[in-house]
Amino acid sequence: xxxxxxxxLIPAAVAVLVxxxxxxxxxxxxxxxxxxxxxxxxxxxxxxxxxxxxxxxxTKAACAAADKDIKAALKKVASAxxxxxxxGHSAVSAQYSAGAASLYVNAFTxxxxxxxxxxxxxxAMSELxxxxxxxxxxxxxxxxxxxxxxxxxxxxxxx
Numbered sequence: 003x004x005x006x007x008x009x010x011l012i013p014a015a016v017a018v019l020v021x022x023x024x025x026x027x028x029x030x031x032x033x034x035x036x037x038x039x040x041x042x043x044x045x046x047x048x049x050x051x052x053x054x055x056x057x058x059x060x061t062k063a064a065c066a067a068a069d070k071d072i073k074a075a076l077k078k079v080a081s082a083x084x085x086x087x088x089x090g091h092s093a094v095s096a097q098y099s100a101g102a103a104s105l106y107v108n109a110f111t112x113x114x115x116x117x118x119x120x121x122x123x124x125x126a127m128s129e130l131x132x133x134x135x136x137x138x139x140x141x142x143x144x145x146x147x148x149x150x151x152x153x154x155x156x157x158x159x160x161x
Contacts, residue, residue: 058111058112058113060111060112061111061112061113061116061158064108064109064110064111064116064120065108065116065154065157065158067107067108068105068108068120068123068154068158069154069155069158071101071104071105071108072101072105072123072151072154074101074104075097075098075100075101075102075104075105075127076101078097078100078101079094079097079098079101081097082094082096082097083141087137088137091134091135091137091138092134092135094131094134095131095132095134095135096131098127098128098130098131098134099127099128099131101124101127102123102124102125102127102128102131103124105120105121105123105124105127106120106121106124108120109121109124113157115157115160116154116157116158118157119150119153119154119156119157119158120154122150122153122154123147123150123151123153123154125150126146126147126149126150127147129146130142130144130146130147
């Protein structure tokens with residue numbers, strides 16, 4: 003089971019390392035023009051901008067991708083649950099682990115709220131995977147996952 007989990011999480015870890023080296027183009031201006039850019043944005047938000055910044059395109063895409071990944075993972079989990087014990091326990095655990103790994107790819111946006119919410123869903127999926135891996139006598143509660151998904155939906159709609 004550990005080999006399967008590692009096999010699923012290693013590509014996600016590699017993606018994380020690759021993404022940390024990516025440049026999103028949001029570099030600060032040169033030091034000579036910093037004074038002009040500092041005063042201009044300060045005046046604009048107080049005049050007409052809403053209290054919360056608008057969601058950028060990358061964050062919108064990450065929210066849509068996370069939603070798609072969650073739905074796909076839960077569909078695969080439902081199929082794996084139909085297998086039944088004992089093989090079904092490993093299959094469900096693997097599907098939750100794969101779902102968590104796919105979500106980490108979407109956890110790198112300009113919105114810390116969305117990032118934290120995506121990581122919360124991935125953590126809840128990982129915890130369910132761990133529980134299923136121990137072959138429980140009854141299905142564990144999905145309440146933490148449901149709560150995490152709702153927090154993600156809220157974060158994606160609020161930003």
